Amino acid sequence: MNTFIKTLLAVLMIVGFSFSGFSQRKVSRTVVVKKPTKRVVVVKKGPREKVMKVKRLPKSRVVIKHKGRKVYIANNRYYVRKNGAYIVTRPSLGLRVKALPLGYRKVVVDRNTFFVYDGVYYRRSGNAYTVARLG
Helix, strand or coil: CHHHHHHHHHHHHHHHHHHHHHHCCCCCCCCCCCCCCCCEEEEEECCCEEEEEECCCCCCCEEEEECCEEEEEECCEEEEEECCEEEEECCCCCCEECCCCCCCEEEEECCEEEEEECCEEEEEECCEEEEECCC
């Protein structure tokens, strides 16, 4: 009888210790919170160059076709549509715009009059302005 009790206690201890690990575990839940997406996404390319993408342009934008592609002008910036987003770009030479951006400066170089805004030079050509190279 004494060995039976010892065996029974040993079995109960083994079973008891093996299940005690389950009682100490915590059940964790993963909660996914969806945040609203931002309108502007900045993608870093290289150490200095940054590319700014915009998902939507304002309704007051101007669309110009130049060299077979559409160039969008909004808020004094030039955009090109690529992969469902609008990417800020520099205007290419020869692009004609009807009005200059607000805040331009008038510069005279070798008797030629240029209008400068954000490092882009414009020349008057008829009723419009053309993106030009200085010199």
